[in-house]
Amino acid sequence: MQTLEFFVSAPGKVILHGEHSVVHGQVALAVSLNLRTFLQLQSTSSGEVHINLPNIDTFLSWEITALQSLLAGCKAEQGGLKELDADLLKRLREFTRISEDSTDTRSMAVLAFLYMYLSVFAESLASITVSVWSELPTGAGLGSSAAYNVCLSAALLSARGNISNPLTPQQESARWSKEEMELINRWAFMGEKIIHGNPSGVDNAVGTWGGFLRYHAGNISPLSWVPVLRILLTNTKVPRSTKVLVSGVKDKINKFPSVLKPVLESVSAVSCVCEQTLTEMAERGPSAEHYNILEELIDINQHHLNVMGVGHSSLDTLCRVTLARGLHSKLTGAGGGGCGITLLRPETDTSVIQSTVEELKACGFDCWETSIGAPGVQQHSSAALSQHILKILSSY
Numbered sequence: 032m033q034t035l036e037f038f039v040s041a042p043g044k045v046i047l048h049g050e051h052s053v054v055h056g057q058v059a060l061a062v063s064l065n066l067r068t069f070l071q072l073q074s075t076s077s078g079e080v081h082i083n084l085p086n087i088d089t090f091l092s093w094e095i096t097a098l099q100s101l102l103a104g105c106k107a108e109q110g111g112l113k114e115l116d117a118d119l120l121k122r123l124r125e126f127t128r129i130s131e132d133s134t135d136t137r138s139m140a141v142l143a144f145l146y147m148y149l150s151v152f153a154e155s156l157a158s159i160t161v162s163v164w165s166e167l168p169t170g171a172g173l174g175s176s177a178a179y180n181v182c183l184s185a186a187l188l189s190a191r192g193n194i195s196n197p198l199t200p201q202q203e204s205a206r207w208s209k210e211e212m213e214l215i216n217r218w219a220f221m222g223e224k225i226i227h228g229n230p231s232g233v234d235n236a237v238g239t240w241g242g243f244l245r246y247h248a249g250n251i252s253p254l255s256w257v258p259v260l261r262i263l264l265t266n267t268k269v270p271r272s273t274k275v276l277v278s279g280v281k282d283k284i285n286k287f288p289s290v291l292k293p294v295l296e297s298v299s300a301v302s303c304v305c306e307q308t309l310t311e312m313a314e315r316g317p318s319a320e321h322y323n324i325l326e327e328l329i330d331i332n333q334h335h336l337n338v339m340g341v342g343h344s345s346l347d348t349l350c351r352v353t354l355a356r357g358l359h360s361k362l363t364g365a366g367g368g369g370c371g372i373t374l375l376r377p378e379t380d381t382s383v384i385q386s387t388v389e390e391l392k393a394c395g396f397d398c399w400e401t402s403i404g405a406p407g408v409q410q411h412s413s414a415a416l417s418q419h420i421l422k423i424l425s426s427y
């Protein structure tokens with residue numbers, strides 16, 4: 032172990048277009064959010080591994096000697112990190128008594144942590160305490176699972192010495208090299224596989240790299256020319272599981288391939304037209320016509336997502352309430368509840384936004400104007416973190 036204590040953070044994300052279709056090889060556009068997940072890792076001499084997850088009320092520890100037995104016969108190298116080690120996962124499920132079909136919040140988080148810890152530290156299990164706390168709502172479509180996995184990946188790889196510890200004593204925050212970030216992203220994807228079943232990789236890519244990204248079949252291209260967009264985020268607070276929703280879409284595609292495939296392709300085309308429109312807006316300056324196009328694309332995509340079966344009456348309410356004021360909304364992330372986004376036009380009056388927010392809050396939703404394009408995964412000094420965050424992370 033190189034360090035005694037360090038902090039990392041990673042952002043959540045908003046998918047503008049392409050959720051679900053991206054799992055089936057289509058184009059998605061996604062951007063990081065200014066809501067982050069924070070992780071503190073401490074090396075200890077207790078002979079135990081502790082994990083503290085206050086967002087989901089989970090505080091657990093294991094003796095290292097008990098965990099060591101799970102590694103018997105484990106492959107040292109993870110086959111280029113493309114596939115999960117099915118044997119290790121099976122042993123872990125038996126050890127933790129978490130069944131294969133479980134979508135329980137705590138179980139998924141614990142399984143992802145233990146899998147990553149055991150794989151990264153396979154050669155010599157270290158005593159550590161890991162505490163994770165997030166500003167993101169858990170399981171609401173804003174990529175909390177990816178932010179969690181990116182933080183775990185960065186912290187465990189750094190602690191093990193597989194990647195550097197980029198922070199110098201003079202700095203408050205620092206980032207890793209391109210190659211190191213690629214490794215962080217690949218390990219975070221493994222965590223996403225455990226939590227999501229069949230992730231596309233877009234969420235962990237945004238959590239790692241930050242900014243505005245186009246994601247297509249594993250290829251990540253940053254969009255450097257994007258206009259400033261104002262987005263209202265609404266959390267319907269209806270709980271849902273990405274794993275269940277992604278698997279439901281797959282079942283529908285298998286049942287009606289000729290019906291669903293054109294829908295997925297149309298969503299991909301929506302992403303491409305949106306990208307072209309954003310580029311034009313950045314190059315020539317935004318016009319009312321550009322905003323009309325963005326709004327129509329939002330409506331088209333929301334219809335497609337309903338066809339895929341990932342809508343929800345709470346999301347219909349969001350679309351209806353906002354459209355009554357001329358604002359256009361769609362779900363973001365896996366849907367089935369969770370969060371939706373509403374595009375605000377530059378000329379949208381503050382009073383219109385205020386009354387929309389009030390009506391959405393009266394429906395029982397959380398609603399706030401968000402800021403997008405935050406930096407990806409970072410290492411921080413304790414001085415860089417607010418007292419509030421430090422207090423939460425250090426209180427276990």
Ligand SMILES: Nc1ncnc2c1ncn2[C@@H]1O[C@H](COP(=O)(O)OP(=O)(O)O)[C@@H](O)[C@H]1O
Pocket residue numbers: 068084085086087135136137138139140141163164165168169170171172173174175176177179226227271272273274364365
């Ligand atoms: N702060 C956190 N602490 C512990 N586990 C977390 C945290 N954030 C996310 N998770 C894990 O990620 C899961 C949610 O992932 P998911 O269903 O993909 O929703 P989303 O990624 O949209 O928030 C949770 O059930 C939990 O296992």
Ligand SMILES: C[C@@](O)(CCOP(=O)(O)O)CC(=O)O
Pocket residue numbers: 049050051052053054171172173174175176227229230231232233234273277363364365366
């Ligand atoms: C539905 C999907 O496109 C996004 C899921 O995002 P979230 O976990 O709901 O934040 C799945 C994926 O891309 O892996």
Ligand SMILES: [Mg+2]
Pocket residue numbers: 174175176177227234273
């Ligand atoms: Mg997720």
